[in-house]
Amino acid sequence: MKDIEHLLRVAVIFLASITVFLVVRAVVKPESYGKIGRYRAEALDDSKALPVRYAGQKECGPCHKAQVKEKAGSSHSGVSCESCHGALAAHVAAPKGAKPAKPAEAEMRRFCLRCHEASVSKPAKFPVQDGTKHNPDMACGMCHKPHAPKI
Ligand code: HEC
Ligand code: HEC
Ligand code: HEC
Ligand code: HEC
Structure with a gap:
């Protein structure tokens, strides 16, 4: 008996932990969890209602x-x-x-450069500009029409 006492202690702690886990799980688990996957099925209705x-x-x-x-x-x-x-x-x-x-003239550079600022992550053919060098003091809309930007 003396030889396995330390093992029994670990087993008791283990069982107690599992019991606590199962009790807590039973209390906090949403009702529709698991119906159609490992998430709360009602979340879909919540999203649809937005x-x-x-x-x-x-x-x-x-x-x-x-x-x-x-x-x-x-x-x-x-x-x-x-x-x-x-x-x-x-x-x-x-x-x-x-x-x-409607982006005001003062914020238009930031607005357009959101998509057009040069960046290595963009496809090589995507039209980009370096905002600090491309006519830096003027609003983009003074030269490019936003609905048809080609000059
Ligand atoms: C039923 C008609 C109608 C529909 C549909 C409509 N608009 Fe409008 N829109 C107007 C009117 C009228 C004004 C002017 C409002 C004012 O001056 O108070 C306006 C104003 C605007 C303005 C602001 C113009 C300015 O000078 O500030 C923008 C931008 C705009 N609409 C974009 C859109 C977009 C994008 C859509 C589609 C998602 C759309 N509108 C759908 C009638 C409509
Ligand atoms: C939501 C992203 C987005 C925003 C914001 C945006 N653009 Fe674009 N722009 C594009 C895309 C996409 C293209 C087409 C790229 C292609 O041809 O591959 C484009 C193309 C262009 C071109 C190339 C025109 C040509 O035909 O060669 C210019 C110039 C341009 N945009 C200027 C502007 C300006 C000025 C603004 C602000 C008013 C603006 N863009 C805002 C996405 C954006
Ligand atoms: C002073 C006028 C002017 C202003 C202001 C200006 N541009 Fe341009 N932009 C040009 C000219 C001219 C070209 C060259 C046209 C060409 O070669 O096709 C050009 C080219 C571009 C191109 C490349 C088009 C292509 O087909 O490759 C993009 C993208 C662009 N501009 C975006 C912007 C954005 C975004 C802003 C604001 C941050 C801006 N521009 C402000 C005049 C201007
Ligand atoms: C690339 C961004 C961009 C897209 C896409 C875009 N607009 Fe605009 N729009 C602008 C900007 C910037 C202005 C302000 C222009 C100015 O004040 O000089 C504007 C202005 C307007 C205005 C005010 C009148 C005018 O022409 O200046 C209306 C109305 C409008 N847009 C409707 C639309 C509708 C409808 C669509 C889709 C068919 C659309 N826009 C797509 C950027 C855009």
């Missing part, structure tokens, strides 16, 4: 024909309206109520 904040490109057409047309023929055709103007579901529902964001 309000939709983006309207989608198609919604802008009827009211902003000029900008849609201008952009469609430019290299910005693949950049969605809302990636520059923000989430606009509220604006589509009530155009006079929720005013979209």
Whole structure:
């Protein structure tokens, strides 16, 4: 007996730990955990219940024909309206109520360089500029039209 006493002590600690674990687990485990995978199944309903904040490109057409047309023929055709103007579901529902964001002249350099600042991580063909050297004192919009930027 004396020879295995130290083993018994470890076994008791082990069993006690497992019991504590199982009790705590039973108390804190969300009900829907494990139903469809190793996460809380109700999280999907929670996400679905969030309000939709983006309207989608198609919604802008009827009211902003000029900008849609201008952009469609430019290299910005693949950049969605809302990636520059923000989430606009509220604006589509009530155009006079929720005013979209529009980068002001003072912040335009930072705004455009978010995508166009030179960086080794970008594909070689992506048009980039070194913001400290490319006409540093002027807003990008003075030379490039945001909806059709080619000069
Ligand atoms: C039902 C018509 C309608 C729809 C749909 C609509 N807009 Fe507008 N938008 C307006 C009107 C009207 C104004 C002018 C609001 C004002 O001056 O108070 C405006 C203003 C704007 C402005 C600000 C212009 C400025 O000079 O400040 C931007 C940017 C804009 N819309 C972008 C969008 C985008 C992007 C979409 C698509 C997601 C969109 N709008 C969908 C009617 C619409
Ligand atoms: C690359 C970013 C970018 C994208 C994409 C973009 N816009 Fe703009 N938009 C701007 C900027 C910057 C201005 C402000 C121009 C200025 O004040 O000189 C602007 C201005 C506007 C205005 C105010 C009137 C005008 O022409 O100056 C409207 C309306 C507008 N955008 C609608 C749209 C719609 C609709 C789309 C999608 C078809 C769109 N924009 C896509 C950057 C963008
Ligand atoms: C969300 C990212 C994004 C933002 C913000 C953005 N652009 Fe672009 N821009 C692009 C993409 C994508 C292209 C197309 C690249 C390609 O052809 O591979 C592009 C192309 C261009 C080109 C090349 C035009 C040509 O046809 O050769 C210029 C110049 C340009 N953008 C200027 C601007 C300016 C000025 C602004 C700010 C008003 C701006 N961009 C904001 C993503 C962006
Ligand atoms: C003083 C006018 C001016 C200003 C301000 C300006 N640019 Fe340019 N940009 C040009 C000219 C001119 C070219 C050369 C056009 C060409 O060779 O295709 C050019 C080229 C570019 C190109 C490369 C286009 C390509 O096809 O490779 C990008 C990207 C660009 N500019 C982005 C910007 C951004 C972003 C800003 C603001 C931070 C800005 N520019 C400010 C005049 C300007």
